[in-house]
Structures are given as C-alpha cells and as structure tokens.
Amino acid sequence: MKNSQYNLLQLQNKVCIITGVASRRSIGYATAELFAAHGAKTVIVDLVMNEQTANDLAESIAVQIGKKFEMIGLQCDVRSASDCEMVIQKAVTHFGTIDCLVNCAGIVKSEGMLSITEQDYDLIMDVNLKGTFNICKSVLKVFVEKQAGVIVNLASLAGQRGGGLVGGSHYAASKGGVISLxxxxxxxxxxxxxxxxxxxxxxxxxxxxxGLSEEQLENVITGIPLKRIGKTSELAGACLFLASELSGFVTGATIDVNGGIHIH
Ligand SMILES: NC(=O)c1ccc[n+]([C@@H]2O[C@H](COP(=O)([O-])OP(=O)(O)OC[C@H]3O[C@@H](n4cnc5c(N)ncnc54)[C@H](O)[C@@H]3O)[C@@H](O)[C@H]2O)c1
Structure with missing residues (x-):
C-alpha cells in the first residue's frame, strides 16, 4: 500500500469542522481554505455565520484553490453546549461522519488585571475555554464511537508565558486552560x-x-526573532500538519507558531 505521507492531498475526503471562520482575514478562514485545497469536506462554524457569509467564503475559497470542494456553513455560539451539539449532529447528518475538529473561535481583550470586570472575565472564559470544552465534548462522542478522530485547539503564547502581547490576564488564563484541557x-x-x-x-x-497602533506593532516586531508578524497561511500549515496523518504519532503536543518570540 502507498505510504500516506506521500499523498499530495493530505485530507482527501476527510470531514473537518473548523470554528471561528467568518472573517476572511482569520486563522480559521485560512485553515478552511488550505484544508479544502487538500481535499477536505469542511464544516465552517462561527457566531456570525449565515447563508450569505457561507456563500461568500465558499466563493472566495473556490477562486483561491481553483477546484470544486464540499462545504457547509453553520451558525453557532460555542458558549452554548446545545449549539455545539447541533453543529456536530448537522455535520454527521450532512457528511456521514467527522474526522477532525479545529477550534479557532476566540475573543481577546486587552486590559489590566484591576480593570477586568466580572462580566469581562466571564465572557472571555466562556468563549475561549468553555466554548472549546463544549465543542470538544460534543465531537468526542462521535470520535469515541468510531475510535478515531483528531482535535486541534488554538491557545496562545499568552497562556504559556503569563500574559500576552495582546490580551489581559483573563485571556491568558483562558488560553492556559485550553492548553491544559x-x-x-x-x-x-x-x-x-x-x-x-x-x-x-x-x-x-x-x-x-x-487594536494595536503602528508604534505598538513596531515595538513588538523588534522583539520577534524572525522580525515580522505571522501570516494566517502559516498558522493554517500547522493545523494541516496536526490534522493529517503527517502527525500520526503526535498527541498532547503544544506547537509554537510565534516567529521565535518564545523559545523554551
Ligand atoms: N491572531 C493572533 O495573533 C493570535 C494570537 C494568539 C492566539 N490566537 C488565537 O487564534 C484563534 C483565532 O484567532 P484569529 O486571530 O483568527 O481571530 P479572529 O477574531 O479573526 O477570529 C475569531 C473568530 O471567532 C468567532 N467567534 C467569537 N466568539 C464566538 C463564539 N462565541 N462562538 C463562535 N464563534 C465565535 C468570531 O466571530 C471570529 O470570526 C483565537 O482563539 C485566538 O485567541 C490568535
């Protein structure tokens, strides 16, 4: 049998759910585009997803990858366990199974610890940590039944080093939780x-x-060994590696995509 590592299409016919995809400038969108290029059938999910947005994104992906692909868009608030259940059910009904989940849905807020209100704290925690927990729990029921599946979660440098370049302590705590989860x-x-x-x-x-000013951005870039900010396509590349059989023996790993700003 041919070694699957030599496949040019690393996700041929794999059903992949990706959350946090509504903006064309997002990591989720870049991941959906790369996955579609690699033959995946994708379910794109976002709080602000609707038919028009899904159609626009599908059109944009089609232009970029230059071939036909299968995709559905679903609106979902990951804070709601029932919304997450609905996404998993609809994905299974439409495509018959699920092979992979990539969680890019998330929010950030930059504020000092003493300015963080209880509402701010709850919102950040609910979207970033509880939301990731909710959708992972729902998809795991399917994965356990088929005894196979892959999850890729998006945390942040903020969760590793104690506070972000962007994002307050509540954001860092939520992302630390995602690493641990x-x-x-x-x-x-x-x-x-x-x-x-x-x-x-x-x-x-x-x-x-x-939200960053030109000056803030320049200051941060100065501290990045690769001397630039990252492209969403570069993040999507890491998602492709983790979603595919290329990383078949990798689990529980934390992959840094940070231009070398945190080497540990
Ligand atoms: N961009 C960065 O530099 C960076 C750095 C560290 C971590 N991250 C993480 O990467 C992930 C993707 O970030 P991005 O930069 O593409 O952000 P983005 O803001 O472009 O995309 C996030 C998406 O999540 C969606 N979303 C927000 N709340 C939601 C909810 N309750 N339910 C469903 N969807 C919801 C938004 O509508 C948006 O489309 C996030 O988890 C973020 O914390 C990004």
Missing amino acids: TRSIAREFAPMNIRANVICPAMIETPMLD
Whole structure:
C-alpha cells in the first residue's frame, strides 16, 4: 500500500469542522481554505455565520484553490453546549461522519488585571475555554464511537508565558486552560485512537491585532526573532500538519507558531 505521507492531498475526503471562520482575514478562514485545497469536506462554524457569509467564503475559497470542494456553513455560539451539539449532529447528518475538529473561535481583550470586570472575565472564559470544552465534548462522542478522530485547539503564547502581547490576564488564563484541557483530552482519549494537540500562536496578522497602533506593532516586531508578524497561511500549515496523518504519532503536543518570540 502507498505510504500516506506521500499523498499530495493530505485530507482527501476527510470531514473537518473548523470554528471561528467568518472573517476572511482569520486563522480559521485560512485553515478552511488550505484544508479544502487538500481535499477536505469542511464544516465552517462561527457566531456570525449565515447563508450569505457561507456563500461568500465558499466563493472566495473556490477562486483561491481553483477546484470544486464540499462545504457547509453553520451558525453557532460555542458558549452554548446545545449549539455545539447541533453543529456536530448537522455535520454527521450532512457528511456521514467527522474526522477532525479545529477550534479557532476566540475573543481577546486587552486590559489590566484591576480593570477586568466580572462580566469581562466571564465572557472571555466562556468563549475561549468553555466554548472549546463544549465543542470538544460534543465531537468526542462521535470520535469515541468510531475510535478515531483528531482535535486541534488554538491557545496562545499568552497562556504559556503569563500574559500576552495582546490580551489581559483573563485571556491568558483562558488560553492556559485550553492548553491544559487539550493535554487532558490527549491523555484520556489516546487509547481510543483519538489525538489532540494545541497550537500557541503569537502575532498573526488577523483582526485580533487591529487594536494595536503602528508604534505598538513596531515595538513588538523588534522583539520577534524572525522580525515580522505571522501570516494566517502559516498558522493554517500547522493545523494541516496536526490534522493529517503527517502527525500520526503526535498527541498532547503544544506547537509554537510565534516567529521565535518564545523559545523554551
Ligand atoms: N491572531 C493572533 O495573533 C493570535 C494570537 C494568539 C492566539 N490566537 C488565537 O487564534 C484563534 C483565532 O484567532 P484569529 O486571530 O483568527 O481571530 P479572529 O477574531 O479573526 O477570529 C475569531 C473568530 O471567532 C468567532 N467567534 C467569537 N466568539 C464566538 C463564539 N462565541 N462562538 C463562535 N464563534 C465565535 C468570531 O466571530 C471570529 O470570526 C483565537 O482563539 C485566538 O485567541 C490568535
């Protein structure tokens, strides 16, 4: 049998759910585009997804990859366990199974510890940590039944080094939780042939960096060994590696995509 590592299409006919995809400038969108190029059938999910957005994104992907692909768009608030259940059910109904989940949905807020209100704290925690927990839990039921599946979660440099370049302590805490959650899933479900890994990005050019002034951005770039900010396509590349058989023996890992700003 041909070695699957030599496949040009690393996700041929794999059903992949990707959350946090509504903006064309997002990591989620770049991941959906790369996965579609590699033959995946994708379910794109976002709080602000609707038919028009899904159609626009599909059109944009089609232009970029220059071939036909299968995709559905679903609106979902990952804070809601029932919304997450609905996404998994609809994906299974439409495509028959699910092979992979990539969680890019997330929010950030930059503020000092003493300015963080209870509402701010709850919102950041609910979207970033509880949201990741909710959708992982829903998809794991499918993965356990088929004794296979892959999860890729997006955390942040902020969760590793104690506070972000962008984002307050609540954001850092939520992302630290995502790292820990992913490792726990990896350990508990590895015997069922289910892998889970987490990516810690820093300074990727998306709407999340829109709040930074030119000067703040220049200051941060000065401290990045690669001397630039990252592209969403570079983050998508890490997702492709973790979602595909290229990383078949990798689970519980934390992958840095940060231009070398945190080497440890
Ligand atoms: N861009 C960076 O430099 C960077 C750095 C570290 C970590 N990250 C993480 O990477 C992930 C993707 O970030 P991005 O930069 O592409 O951000 P983005 O803001 O471009 O995309 C995030 C998406 O999540 C969606 N979303 C927000 N709340 C939601 C909810 N409750 N339910 C469903 N969807 C919701 C938004 O609508 C948006 O489309 C996030 O988890 C982020 O924390 C990004």
